[in-house]
Amino acid sequence: xxxxxxxxxxxxxxxxxxxxxxxxxxxxxxxxxxxxxxxxxxxxxxxxxxxxxxxxxxxxxxxxxxxxxxxxxxxxxxxxxxxxxxxxxxxxxxxxxxxxxxxxxxxxxxxxxxxxxxxxxxxxxxxxxxxxxxxxxxxxxxxxxxxxxxxxxxxxxxxxxxxxxxxxxxxxxxxxxxxxxxxxxxxxxxxxxxxxxxxxxxxxxxxxxxxxxxxxxxxxxxxxxxxxxxxxxxxxxxxxxxxxxxxxxxxxxxxxxxxxxxxxxxxxxxxxxxxxxxxxxxxxxxxxxxxxxxxxxxxxxxxxxxxxxxxxxxxxxxxxxxxxxxxxxxxxxx
Amino acid sequence: xxxxxxxxxxxxxxxxxxxxxxxxxxxxxxxxxxxxxxxxxxxxxxxxxxxxxxxxxxxxxxxxxxxxxxxxxxxxxxxxxxxxxxxxxxxxxxxxxxxxxxxxxxxxxxxxxxxxxxxxxxxxxxxxxxxxxxxxxxxxxxxxxxxxxxxxxxxxxxxxxxxxxxxxxxxxxxxxxxxxxxxxxxxxxxxxxxxxxxxxxxxxxxxxxxxxxxxxxxxxxxxxxxxxxxxxxxxxxxxxxxxxxxxxxxxxxxxxxxxxxxxxxxxxxxxxxxxxxxxxxxxxxxxxxxxxxxxxxxxxxxxxxxxxxxxxxxxxxxxxxxxxxxxxxxxxxx
DNA sequence: CCAAATTGGGTAAACGTTTACCCCTTCCTT
DNA sequence: AAGGAAGGGGTAAACGTTTACCCAATTTGG
Numbered sequence: 087x088x089x090x091x092x093x094x095x096x097x098x099x100x101x102x103x104x105x106x107x108x109x110x111x112x113x114x115x116x117x118x119x120x121x122x123x124x125x126x127x128x129x130x131x132x133x134x135x136x137x138x139x140x141x142x143x144x145x146x147x148x149x150x151x152x153x154x155x156x157x158x159x160x161x162x163x164x165x166x167x168x169x170x171x172x173x174x175x176x177x178x179x180x181x182x183x184x185x186x187x188x189x190x191x192x193x194x195x196x197x198x199x200x201x202x203x204x205x206x207x208x209x210x211x212x213x214x215x216x217x218x219x220x221x222x223x224x225x226x227x228x229x230x231x232x233x234x235x236x237x238x239x240x241x242x243x244x245x246x247x248x249x250x251x252x253x254x255x256x257x258x259x260x261x262x263x264x265x266x267x268x269x270x271x272x273x274x275x276x277x278x279x280x281x282x283x284x285x286x287x288x289x290x291x292x293x294x295x296x297x298x299x300x301x302x303x304x305x306x307x308x309x310x311x312x313x314x315x316x317x318x319x320x321x322x323x324x325x326x327x328x329x330x331x332x333x334x335x336x337x338x339x340x341x342x343x344x345x346x347x348x349x350x351x352x353x354x355x356x357x358x359x360x361x362x363x364x365x366x367x368x369x370x371x372x373x374x375x376x377x378x379x380x381x382x383x384x385x386x387x388x389x390x391x392x393x394x395x396x397x398x399x400x401x402x403x404x405x406x407x408x409x410x411x412x413x414x415x416x417x418x419x420x
Numbered sequence: 421x422x423x424x425x426x427x428x429x430x431x432x433x434x435x436x437x438x439x440x441x442x443x444x445x446x447x448x449x450x451x452x453x454x455x456x457x458x459x460x461x462x463x464x465x466x467x468x469x470x471x472x473x474x475x476x477x478x479x480x481x482x483x484x485x486x487x488x489x490x491x492x493x494x495x496x497x498x499x500x501x502x503x504x505x506x507x508x509x510x511x512x513x514x515x516x517x518x519x520x521x522x523x524x525x526x527x528x529x530x531x532x533x534x535x536x537x538x539x540x541x542x543x544x545x546x547x548x549x550x551x552x553x554x555x556x557x558x559x560x561x562x563x564x565x566x567x568x569x570x571x572x573x574x575x576x577x578x579x580x581x582x583x584x585x586x587x588x589x590x591x592x593x594x595x596x597x598x599x600x601x602x603x604x605x606x607x608x609x610x611x612x613x614x615x616x617x618x619x620x621x622x623x624x625x626x627x628x629x630x631x632x633x634x635x636x637x638x639x640x641x642x643x644x645x646x647x648x649x650x651x652x653x654x655x656x657x658x659x660x661x662x663x664x665x666x667x668x669x670x671x672x673x674x675x676x677x678x679x680x681x682x683x684x685x686x687x688x689x690x691x692x693x694x695x696x697x698x699x700x701x702x703x704x705x706x707x708x709x710x711x712x713x714x715x716x717x718x719x720x721x722x723x724x725x726x727x728x729x730x731x732x733x734x735x736x737x738x739x740x741x742x743x744x745x746x747x748x749x750x751x752x753x754x
Numbered sequence: 755c756c757a758a759a760t761t762g763g764g765t766a767a768a769c770g771t772t773t774a775c776c777c778c779t780t781c782c783t784t
Numbered sequence: 785a786a787g788g789a790a791g792g793g794g795t796a797a798a799c800g801t802t803t804a805c806c807c808a809a810t811t812t813g814g
Contacts, residue, residue, distance in 0.1 A: 136535045137801090138799070138800030140471045142802045146535075159491070165490055166490060178531040181515040201480075436771080437794060450791095474799090475798095475801090476770080
C-alpha cells in the first residue's frame, strides 16, 4: 500500500500535525523535526493524497474545461493559451471533450462538478440545447463561457465579436470587387454560427449587396466545405466570393475548387475564420479573421478569478474585436 | 452550502446509510423510503461529492491522459478514439497537455497521481528525458504508453510500427521511380522520431538506394517543413522524393515547394505520416502512412484494463502495422 | 524578575461518503 | 410451532488530510 502521512509521522517520530506542517509548509516547524519528516517521506516515497486534501480543504485547485470537439484545431489553440495563463497559479486544468453532443457535454459537466472543480470553463456545443448542461452547474461554482455562449443564460462570456469579424471579411472581399457573395457556415446551432450568420446578413445589407446568393449551412468541417463548394458549382451562378464560417470549411471549399479547376482568387475569393495553424498553409494561403487566443485566454482567467473572489460579481460578457489577416485567397496583401 | 447526503437523509427521515443505498443503488431499500429519499435529494438539489466518495472507496473512476502537445492534430484524434472506447465503462477521461516540455509533463503526472486516477495513459514527450516523469508513477497505478515510449522503461506500450510505416513510404516512392530520397523529420528526441529515422535508414539500405541525401531533423511542425524545403532547394541537388516524419512537416514542405514552383509530384514526390484530417486536403493531397486510431485506442484500453485487473501482468508492447494511403503527392492511385 | 507574548509541539475533530456489522421483523421449512 | 434464513433498517468506523484548539516551554518587555 502507498504510504500515508500517518506512516510518515510515525517513522519520523512526530505527530501527523507536525508531518502535515512540514510537508505543506503551513506552519513553522523546528529544523530538526522538519528534517526527520522529510527523510521519512522520502524513504517511504510518500505522495500526498489530493483527494483527502480536497475533502478537508474544500477546494481542489483544479479547473475543468469542456470543449465541443477537440478535433477542431481552433479549440486546442484556445486550450493551450488557457493552460499557459493558468501556469504558475497553482491550479491544474483538466480538459474534457463533448464530442459535439449535448448529452455527453452534460455528462462532462456532472463529472467535473462531482469532482469539485474550483471553476469551469466551457465552450458550449449549442446556443440553446446546452442550457440544460449549464443549468446543472450549482451557483457555487464559477463558470465562464468562451467563444460560444448559451442564449439567455446568465454566465460570464468572453469571445470574439463574430458579427464584426464576418463584417471585416465581407467588407474586404467587397473592396476587392466582389459583388455577389455566398456564405458557407455551420447550422445555426452554436452561438458562433448564429452570430456569424447574423454578421453576414448585416454586412450584406449595409453594403447594399445582392442578398439572393446562397447561405449554405452545414457543419464546421472541411467535408462540408467540399460539399458546399460542389453545390455552389452546380447551382450555376458562381458568386464572386465565398465567405466561410471557419477555416476548416474554407479549406474544404478551397480543396474542391482546386480539384475542379476553379481558380482562387482569380475566379472566386474565399475567406475563413479563426486563423488556425493550417490556414497559412492552405493553397492558396487563406485570408481569414484571426481570433486572439492569448487575449481570450487572459480575459477568461480574469473573469474566472473575479467570480472566484466574489461570486456576486455581475455577469460580464466581453467581446474582443478580431482582426483580418489578408492572404492569397483574396488576392494577397496591398 | 451545497446539500450533503446527511441533509438528504434528515429530510427523508432515514439514516445516511439508507440514503446512500438508494442514491447509489448498492442495496435494496423499501420503495416507500426510496421514494422519500429521492424526493428529498431532488428538493435539495443534492449532488454527490465524488471527492468524498473516492476517498472512501479508494478509486476515482477517472483515467488521466497526457499528450505532448494538444495542438498537434494527431493527438486529438487519438484522444477522441480513447474517449469513445472509455464511453460506457463508467469512467471519465481527464486530459492534460505537456506543452512539449518534460518538466511540465512531470508536473502533470504528479497532478494526476495525487488526484488518485485509476489509470494513466501517456504519450511521452521524450524517449529519454521523460523517464523521470514516468518513474514518478507509483507501481500501484496502471500506465500505458501510446504512440511513443520511454526507452528501457518497463511499461505497456501500444503504437504503430514506425519502422515498417516509413518503410512502406520509402518503398512506395522507390516504386514510383524515386532514386534519391531525403528525409525530413523531428529531432531524435521522441521514440517515434527515433524509430522513423531508423526505419528510413534501413529501408534505404535494404533497397540499395544512395544514402548521401540529407536527413533534416527539426520539429514535428509545418514551419520546420518549410525551412527544410528551403534548405533542400538551396543545397542544389533536389532529391526525387522527400519522405517526412509526419503530416505537418509534409504540409510545410508542400507549401514551400508550391511557393517556389517546384511541382509535386512531377518534380518531387512527398510523403507524410499519421494521416491527419488535413492530409487529404493538402495541395496536392498527401500520400501518407495511416495510423489506425480506433485500433490503437482499443488496444490501449485493453492493456489498461488488463493491468487494472492484474497488476502483475507482464509488460506488453503492441506494434500495429500501419497502412499506406496513396494520394496525389506521389502521383496518385494505381 | 514577573507577566505576557511567542514559539513549537500534540490531540482530535471535521470534510462527505460508503459499508461492515448489528439488530429486529417477517417469512419459510420441516 | 420452532428454528433458520432472508429482508431491510440503523450505527458508527473508516478513507487521508488539515487545522482549530490546547498546552508547555521559552523568549520578550518593562
